[in-house]
Amino acid sequence: MKPIQFTNQTAQKIYSDYITRIKRTTQPLDKKDQEEILMELNSHIYEGLLQLDPTNEIENLVNLLDKLGAPEEVLKPLVAQKKLEQATKTFNPKHIFKALALNLSNGVLYIVFAFLYLTLFGFVYLIIAKILHPNQVGLFFKEGKFHLLGIRNSHQVKILELTEVLGYWFIPTMLFIIVVLYILITLLLRMKRKKFTLLHSITMYYL
Structure with a gap:
């Protein structure tokens, strides 16, 4: 310039x-x-x-x-939308969270998206818990029916006669779920993204 x-x-x-x-x-x-x-x-x-x-x-x-x-x-709305465009193109988590932070004031839906991304940390927590307490974390069934995806202490597992069906496959399964959900949420965010031009932003400001 x-x-x-x-x-x-x-x-x-x-x-x-x-x-x-x-x-x-x-x-x-x-x-x-x-x-x-x-x-x-x-x-x-x-x-x-x-x-x-x-x-x-x-x-x-x-x-x-x-x-x-x-x-x-x-420039505030334009920067927020440009950042969102960058984030949904690159799938970079750093850009995603910065974009959402800039767009939180632009509608409740962005708050929902932020919550969806944060829920992915729940799956990360389960992976860590599985490593630390392998017998208390997993996909539990009782009498052939789904009971729980998460954490039960050893006493509850024994009393309730629960069976953890994934074993250490639980970890790659959770990783797969995290990746798939992250991609799906980001694609939905891309669909939601509105395309703004600088001229449009300035015009709206004057109006």
Whole structure:
């Protein structure tokens, strides 16, 4: 991006500070998205200034930036959606949780998705518990019927005459379930994702 040059130093500082705020606001995104947003807003500022009297740079710039809005506010929904797009494309857990954190205020459904991802840690806990207490954790049946997927102490297993049917296959089974559920939840999140453009975001802000 080529920075806009001003003859007035105060106007240059105001512009530079605004660009810095854009960079800070878009920091959660990858470099490509950051650069795209920065170039789009910079172009918007440049084109806006061309339509105004160049003799009063400070007033023109301040009025234009006021209309454009604070980057922390106007870019918030766009950054959240861009991060969500990145997360659902890469399936990276780090990006997933950052995207959900940014979108929690955008609807109850995102809270539901966050809860679904957190439930996967329950399966991780069962794997750890199986390693530590192999006879108390597993898929339990009683008289050929499903009884419990989880934890029972040794006394309950004996009293209730439970049979753990997976043994150490319990661990790869749980890993398989975690992977499958993670993929399915992420695909559902991808379907939910709304596609926003920067122009749309700015237009909605003005409305």
